[in-house]
Each structure stands twice: as C-alpha cells, then as structure tokens.
Amino acid sequence: MIEFWLSAGLLLLAALSFLLIPILRGRRQQQEEDRTALNVALYQERIAELAAQQAAGVLDDGQMAKGRDEAARELLADTEGAESARQARLGKAVPLLAALLVPLVALGLYLHFGAAGKVELTQEFAAAPKSLEEMTTRLERAVEAQPDSAEGLYFLGRAYMAEQRPADAARTYERAVALAGRQPELLGQWAQALYFAANKQWSAQVQALTDEALKADPNEVTSLGLRGIAAFEGERYQEAIDYWKRLLAQLPEGDASRAALQGGIDRAGERLGSSAAQPAPASATRLKVRVELAAALKDKVSPQDTVFIFARASNGPPMPLAAKRVTVAQLPLEVELSDADAMMPQMKLSDFAEVQLVARVSRAGQPTRGEWVGKGAPLASSTQATQHLTIDSPDL
Template identity: 75%
Template sequence: MIDFWLAAGLLLLVALSFLLIPVLRGRRAQLEEDRTALNVALYQERVAELQTQQEEGVLDATQMDTGRAEAARELLADTEGVEAPRVSRLGKPWPLLAAILVPVLGLGLYLHFGASDKVELTREFSQAPQSMEEMTRRLERAVAAQPDSAEGLYFLGRTYMAQDRPGDAAKIFERTVSLAGRQPELLGQWAQAQYFADGKKWSDKVQALTDEALKADPKEVTSLGLLGIAAFESQRYQDAIDYWNRLLVQLPPEDGSRAALQGGITRATEKLEASGGKVAQAPAAKVAAVLKVRVDLAPELKAKVQPGDSVFIFARATAGPPAPLAAKRLTVADLPATVELGDADAMMPQLKLSNFPEVQLVARISRAGKPTAGEWIGRSQPLASSTTAQQTLTIDSPDK
C-alpha cells in the first residue's frame, strides 16, 4: 500500500498547488502595493519641500515647476511595471482554509467510498497462501468486498467443503445459484453440501436438486457421485454401482479419483453378492457413428470454380434439426478428398450422428466462405448413420 499512498500524496500536492499559488501571488502583490505607497509618500514629501522653498524665496516659479516635474518622473519610474492590485472576492483566509479542507475531505471520501480493501486483497491474492485457513480468510474477505461475485462465492463454498464445513458450504452454494443461475454443476455442489450438512440423511430437497441437475446434464459428475453414495448408504447396491459406473465413464484416464471410485464399485458388488443378489449387466454402450465419404467435383464445374473456394462437407439428420451433425471444411484445391464424419465432429454435444438413425451427406462450395449458402452443391440419398461402407459424393448442381 506504500506506493499507492505515495501516488495519492503526489496528486494531493498538485491539487494544493492550485490553491496555494494564488496565495503566494497575493503576498507578492501586497509587497508591490506597499512599495508603491512608499514612493507616493516620498513624492508628496518632495513636493511639500519644494513649496516651502518657493515661499521662502529660494525657488522661483520656473524652478518650482522643474522640481515638481522631476519628482513626478522619479515616481513614475519607481512604479512602472507594477501590476494592478487584484481584489479577491473570497478574501485571504479562504484559500488557506480550502488548502486544509481539500486533503481532509479527500481522505474521508476515499475511506468511505474508495476501494482500499480491494487493493489490499489484490495484493494478497498475488501471493500464494501459506495455509488453508489463510486461503479461507482471503476468500471470506473477497466475498465481503464483492458480495455479488458468483465466482468468489463458488470458490469459498468449495473451500468450506474441503474444511469439512458442509453447513456453511450449503448456504454459500445457495447464494451462488441465486446469482449465477441454476447451472447443473452448482446444483450438484449444493446438493452434496446439503446432504453432508444434514448428517448424510437423504431429503426431498437433495433429491430435487440432483434430479434438476441431471435433467439439465445427465453427465453431471457431482450428482452422480452423490446418488451413488446415498444408494450405498441405504444398501441399494445395484443403484450405487449404476451411478458410479456412469460417473466412471466421465472421468479422464489420468484422474486420481478413478481408483477410489472403482474401489467403491467393487465393495458395492461384494455386498450385493453377499446378500444373495447378482450384479445386473450394464447396457452395451452405443457405438460411435463414423461415415467415410469421398468428395469430388463434377467435370463440367472445374472451369467455374477457383482453387481457394471453400468446400463444406457435413451430415444432417433427414428427420430432425436442420443443424449439421458433423462437418469438415476443405478447399476446391483439396478435391478429390476422402474425409470421415463422426461423433467427434459434432457441432453440439447433443447432436451426434449416433443419436439419429438416418442422415444425408451434403457438400457445398462457397466462394464467400459461408457454410449455409454457396454456388454449387452435392447431396447424397438418405442412409443409415451406422453405415460403414465408403460413400461417394459429387458436387454437380447449382446451390439454390
């Protein structure tokens, strides 16, 4: 904070200079005014002396006029260049009073309306915390300084959970949801904190939160893990296995929690078999769809296109949304070319080739680089999205 206050002090000195300079100028003008008054007094004294000498007969009228003129020239020479006195409407005490009040009022207003606490927080967060308690204090201060920051509230809630303070975390996540909206991840975190805050007792509130989260995102990991824990605690081992298997699919191979999750699945399996039950086989995973297509240009169009023209190749559902399910972009110079369109090329996660039984392949040439409009187009007949044989697509028609 030292450099901040130094900068503020320099700005204050600049502000004070605008107030004090007129005062200093007023003092100099007063000195010049006093000197002028002295010169006038000396002139009057010289004229009186000349009149006395004339009355005594020492000077005649001509000498009197000469002496008076010389005294006037000396007075003029002494007062030449002196500025006219400035009259202050505020009076002399006001600039000095303002010079005192400006820094006092400025400091008071800054302490009331300023953000010195946020400046200090920024400095603290630039350095790594030495402990979890220190991090918690920083986050609490940040939330107090910015109560409308959903990001700050989210991190504070996660920190409370790491410190085994689920009750505080549940309140924080509820505030986060009210600010950021009912996002699946936030609902899952709120449900988890509420579950542990209630002493691992399942409630209608927790059920509603997890249902809402999974309805919006069936892959929401916190809700899946929480539902698996709740099912295991209530001895619904098959449900626990199902939820944890769904969660296991979402985790990347290098995730450290995979081992613990797999251990939970193993324990649930053992308990299910020990009670005389049998683990139900999970439904076979849907095979990702991949279409292989060779795209070429009709011979009669080769003289009408340019090598840099864009070529958009995509698959769309014959009965479904008009948005492409998978797309690739080439240029005319790349033709003929063989490309693969699959689930990995999906424009949106919910719009995959494997989610639609029948699709159509389309290739469009667009000189303007627009995938929705162009000059030439080629379309295939409807085909199954599970087709494995290579398809041939020829661009041969005007795009209307």
C-alpha cells in the same frame, strides 16, 4: 496499506498546493503594489522639484518639458513588469481554513464511502495463503465485502467443504443459487453439501436438486458422483456403476481422480457379481401403479409440469420410501416402485408392511408440495396387482 496511504498523502499535498499557492502569490503581488506606489511617489516628488526650479528661473520651459518626459519614462520602466492590481481579495483566513478542512473532509468521506477494506484484502490475496484456514478466512472477508458476488460464495463453499464444514457450505451454496440462478453446477454442489451435512443421508431435497441439475445438464459431474455414492451405499451397485462411468467419461486423461473413481467402479462390480450369484429373495417388494390425469385438469396443467409418483409408509415418516419423477406429458403412465427407487438406503419399501401410493403434480419441481394430487388407499407392500391412481384433487 502503507503504500496506499503514502500515495494518498502525496495526492493530498498536491491538492493543498492549489490552496496555498494563491496565498504566496498574494504576498508577492502585495510587494509589487507597494513598489509601484513608491515609484509614483518618487515621480510626483521629481515633478514638484522640477516645477520649483522653473519657478526660480533655473529651468526654462524646454528644460522643464524634457525633465518631465524623462521622469515619466523612468516611472514607466519601473512599473512595466508589475502585475495588475487584484480586483477582489479573499484574505488569508479563507484559504488557510480550506487547506485545513479539505483533508479532514476527504478523509472522512473516504472512510465512510471508500474501499479501504477492499484495498487491504486485495493486497492480502496477492500473497499465497499459509493454510486452508487462512484461505477460508480471506474468502469470508471477501464475501463480507462483496455479498452480491456469486463467484465469491462459490469458492467459499468449496473452502468449507475442504474443511469438512458441509452445513456451512450448504448455506453458502444456497445463497449463490439465489444470486446466480439455478445453474446445474451450483445445484450439484448444494446437493452434495446437504448430503454430507446430513451424515450421508439421502433426502427428498437432495433428490430434487440432483434431478434438476442432471435434467439441465446430464453430464453435471458433482451430481453424477453423488448419485453414484448414494447408489453404492444403498447396495444398488449397477446403478452406481452407471453413474460413475458417465462421470468417468467427463474427466480428462491424467486427472488424479480417475484412478479412485475406477477403483469405486471395480468394487461395485465385485459386489454386483457376488450378489448376482445369490438367488433374489422371493419376497422382493415391487408395486406397480398406473397414473392418470383427470380430464378436468388437462387445461390447468402444462405438459412440462413435474409429476412425482411415490410410496410412503401408512404409519410412519412422511418422507417417500420410493419415488419416480416424470412429466405431465408422459401421462397416463405405468411405473414400478421397488427398493431400487429408495430415497434413503436405510428406509426401503420392503421395510414397511403397509404403504400409501401418491402422485403429485408440482410446477416448481418440489416433491413435497404441488398443485394437484392423487392418493390411494393404504395397501400391503407385498401387493402384486397393478394399482390405479388418478390425479384429480387440489394439493392442500
């Protein structure tokens, strides 16, 4: 900042010179006018002296004319370099007052409208931060100075995650998405922050964000890694392997995270092998449901509208226990819901004796709200017969 203020001071002095120079030039011009007046007075005195000598008979007419011409030439020679008289004068008070007010007004306007903070922040970023906390503080100040910068919010969110502050990161990524749009990378980062902020608890929002990200970009790395982690925690090892292998294919050779990712795939394979050696429990919960759209609604929905098919506890939390996501264009459709489709590892379909089947059409792609819905009657989670759902009612 010292260099900035020195430069500003030099520019200010240059500006003041344009105001002060006319005053100095005015003094010089006044001196020129005073000398011209003196020369005119001397000329008039010389003419009067010549006239007196002519009247006394000392000079004849020729000598008189010659003396007058000589005096005139001397007057012209003395006044030839003098500047023309000023037509108007501001006086000294106005320029001096302006010279005083200009820097004060300029300073006030700069402090109000200028970017001194950004200049200082730019100088800070020129030096490497000494710690992660210092970098986070700089990014917070940068976002405060430029709140409409989605890029600044993205890097601030990454810094929060590095500091183990996922809740702050989630709020930051939400702001970035609002500014930059629903880009797959931002959605994946937002979902990851929400997942860790909830102590690694899967949620409908995390599911929807990763669904949206992978639909737009099937190779979105953060969503693939997150889905793999959630599947591993939920003991869905084959699903974890599939996600992590897709992620591994996106990483360049020599990437430091490849070894850790391959280790995770190997561990999932080992657990998958041990679980495969054990007989599957006879009471595994699998609900089959066929979903159709009422004929009266076919003109009121779009083929691209999202359809969520899920089972929730009849007497318990409203969050889906198991869910599938399809589109209107795929209806009618028969799907199977099981513990492999669990939204959260600690809340499985088989943990509840009685459930309700629901199918919802949502233009916004949100599982918790939509435009049209179909609901079934409560039934035992051990039901083997295929259930039928018709989407035919407004989702109130």
